[in-house]
Amino acid sequence: MIPLFGIPIVTIFFKFFELKCKWILNIFHWLGKYSLELYILHVLQKNSFFYAANICGCDTIEVRRILVITALLLSFALCVPIHDLIDKQIAKSKLK
Numbered sequence: 001m002i003p004l005f006g007i008p009i010v011t012i013f014f015k016f017f018e019l020k021c022k023w024i025l026n027i028f029h030w031l032g033k034y035s036l037e038l039y040i041l042h043v044l045q046k047n048s049f050f051y052a053a054n055i056c057g058c059d060t061i062e063v064r065r066i067l068v069i070t071a072l073l074l075s076f077a078l079c080v081p082i083h084d085l086i087d088k089q090i091a092k093s094k095l096k
Contacts, residue, residue, distance in 0.1 A: 037079040045071035
């Protein structure tokens with residue numbers, strides 16, 4: 001029942017406190033804009049890192065935690081340039 005009403009309640013909350021929580025809304029807007037790139041990048045990097053760690057024989061919980069954090073940070077750093085690159089490729093394909 002909570003998931004059904006959770007998103008509308010949060011939406012109403014942010015609309016009600018829009019002036020006070022503008023920075024939170026900006027963060028959500030940014031994450032929504034780049035969500036696909038963030039998801040794909042972190043999954044690809046995490047799986048590549050896990051595969052490399054498995055080959056090296058250092059596949060432990062501590063190493064996995066570090067690799068997940070590294071994949072997330074790299075995804076945040078690379079998502080905007082990759083999003084721009086995708087937009088340029090789409091624009092080129094529309095011109096042809």
